[in-house]
Amino acid sequence: QVQLQESGPGLVKPSQTLSLTCSVSGESITYGTYYWSWIRQLPGKGLEWIGYINNNGRSDYNPSLESRVTISLDMSKNQFSLKLKTVTAADTAVYYCARDPSDEWETDGDVFDIWGHGTMIAVS
Amino acid sequence: QSVLTQPPSVSAAPGQKVTISCSGGSSNIGNNFVSWYRLLPGTAPKLLIYDNTKRPSGIPDRFSGSKSATSATLDITGLQTGDEADYYCGTWDTSLRAGVFGGGTKLTVL
Numbered sequence: 290q291v292q293l294q295e296s297g298p299g300l301v302k303p304s305q306t307l308s309l310t311c312s313v314s315g316e317s318i319t320y321g322t323y324y325w326s327w328i329r330q331l332p333g334k335g336l337e338w339i340g341y342i343n344n345n346g347r348s349d350y351n352p353s354l355e356s357r358v359t360i361s362l363d364m365s366k367n368q369f370s371l372k373l374k375t376v377t378a379a380d381t382a383v384y385y386c387a388r389d390p391s392d393e394w395e396t397d398g399d400v401f402d403i404w405g406h407g408t409m410i411a412v413s
Numbered sequence: 414q415s416v417l418t419q420p421p422s423v424s425a426a427p428g429q430k431v432t433i434s435c436s437g438g439s440s441n442i443g444n445n446f447v448s449w450y451r452l453l454p455g456t457a458p459k460l461l462i463y464d465n466t467k468r469p470s471g472i473p474d475r476f477s478g479s480k481s482a483t484s485a486t487l488d489i490t491g492l493q494t495g496d497e498a499d500y501y502c503g504t505w506d507t508s509l510r511a512g513v514f515g516g517g518t519k520l521t522v523l
Contacts, residue, residue, distance in 0.1 A: 335415040338512030351511040398446030399505040399512045400463040
């Protein structure tokens with residue numbers, strides 16, 4: 290079965306760039322029409338959608354983060370990545386990678402069917 | 414402040430039913446499908462409901478979803494202690510051009 294696993298530094302200094310990678314196992318990231326997504330959970334708060342990329346290279350980002358975010362795909366490694374520039378303490382969160390199958394399922398909804406376990410990132 | 418509004422907590426006894434509400438507006442729930450997720454610390458979040466009412470393969474029929482106008486609900490029947498977790502609703506917001514979620518509801522099975 291398809292599994293996702295986040296990896297990252299754990300701790301990032303303010304003003305630096307946060308880089309996270311999501312490794313996909315069990316299926317090629319080029320298979321199907323999925324949106325490979327990043328979502329975060331801010332401390333004591335709800336979930337925040339960061340953005341996605343599909344295997345055609347099309348990406349879309351949350352307008353609130355768009356100026357600082359880049360999501361990219363590495364098909365040779367079956368991974369996708371998140372870069373968040375100029376981080377502050379407000380970016381401290383648990384970061385999840387997830388798969389959105391809305392095109393495969395032919396649904397108009399925004400749905401995430403497979404998630405990683407999440408990785409805690411502290412900015413300090 | 415989350416775009417979608419959920420109660421911070423709900424509780425019920427084992428075997429009972431609980432309802433978790435999710436309130437939004439015309440730009441999100443009112444015109445888009447809703448999904449529900451279960452989050453437990455240290456584990457991968459789990460999709461419970463999508464397209465307002467559909468269950469993915471493997472999700473028991475104890476979990477059901479509904480939507481009316483700008484609100485959605487998740488019902489869990491036959492509560493088990495293993496259902497204790499945080500539950501989140503999510504959808505797309507056409508005005509914000511972003512995926513949006515509720516603030517989460519902590520379920521306690523007494």
